[in-house]
Amino acid sequence: MAETTIHPSAVIEPGAEIGQGCVIGPFCHVGPEVRLGDGTELKSHIVVSGETEIGPECLIFPFACIGEIPQDLKFKGEKTRLVIGARNRIREHVTMNAGTEGGGGVTRVGDDGLFMAGCHVAHDVQVGNRVIIVNNAALAGHCVIEDDVIVGGLSGVHQWVRIGQGAIIGAVTMVTNDVIPYGLVQAPRGVLDGLNLVGLKRRGVARKDITALRAAFQMLAQGEGAFQDRARRLGEETESEYVRRIVDFVTAASDRSFLTPGAG
Incomplete structure (x- = not known):
């Protein structure tokens, strides 16, 4: 030294x-x-x-x-x-x-x-x-910012918000609600617009896990019941550790509501 x-x-x-x-x-x-x-x-x-x-x-x-x-x-x-x-x-x-x-x-x-x-x-x-x-x-x-998150330039994250592992926030975005792991958030008022697929691929996540995440996102976006109920059903069905991480994040205690697919 x-x-x-x-x-x-x-x-x-x-x-x-x-x-x-x-x-x-x-x-x-x-x-x-x-x-x-x-x-x-x-x-x-x-x-x-x-x-x-x-x-x-x-x-x-x-x-x-x-x-x-x-x-x-x-x-x-x-x-x-x-x-x-x-x-x-x-x-x-x-x-x-x-x-x-x-x-x-x-x-x-x-x-x-x-x-x-x-x-x-x-x-x-x-x-x-x-x-x-x-x-x-x-x-x-x-705020809680988990591992491997990217927050874009000129963006703001509101008090008490959690951003899950591997998520990405686009530039000039205001995030006022929790963001699921591996989520992609963009637009001025923060819309959950998909998954951070580029980040997942760069980290070498297996194709089967990316496929499982895509299916999980669709269920969270279009399934029946409240957002947390859909996440709990995912937890009962999935074998993917990546999907499990989303389930655990959504069902954990939080002071904020969630950004849900397609909603600001």
Whole structure:
């Protein structure tokens, strides 16, 4: 592991923990309760504050602001945290806020994510692994973004919304309800318009599972009964782990309703 290098103009507050092989560029400010994992690099003009933990081998670009207090008027200065996993790429002007007491106290980001320029991760959001948030998209408080999700540029995800594994949100889309795993959402007011077939194929999902997902989507779109009832029937019939993931997502507890096929 290379030695840690810190530019003379950077400010590292007493108490900060800097891992081996870190690079901290000019005019960065690292607060006293920050922990940087081995090999993480802050390029320049970056603020990392609060009780913030950043995992190993992350790369953060200029003017990002990581770990500041929530943009929530209910926040009264309570002790909360931001935890970021390994190998994330956090581009220019990204903001990620700490949690709130009412939301569990921790904003959490998984591993191997790409957070493009100007995007926002609000208080108490839970982001999975291999997530891509495109330029100027915003995740509002308490959202859950599961693994392998892509959120398109200039899109917004409403508070408390869950986006299931492998889903994709098109550009300039407002998402106000939960999105099933592998769903494809587009249009200004967010319509569930199919499945993320491109993403499934890129990940090497077997043809039989893609066929099962297509059939499941048709049943969710056109079957009898309420949306949750259709999902439960799917659970009784399917042998596909991918369809099972949709069933478990739909039948889990949620604070929002669902985007259903063809409805905004």
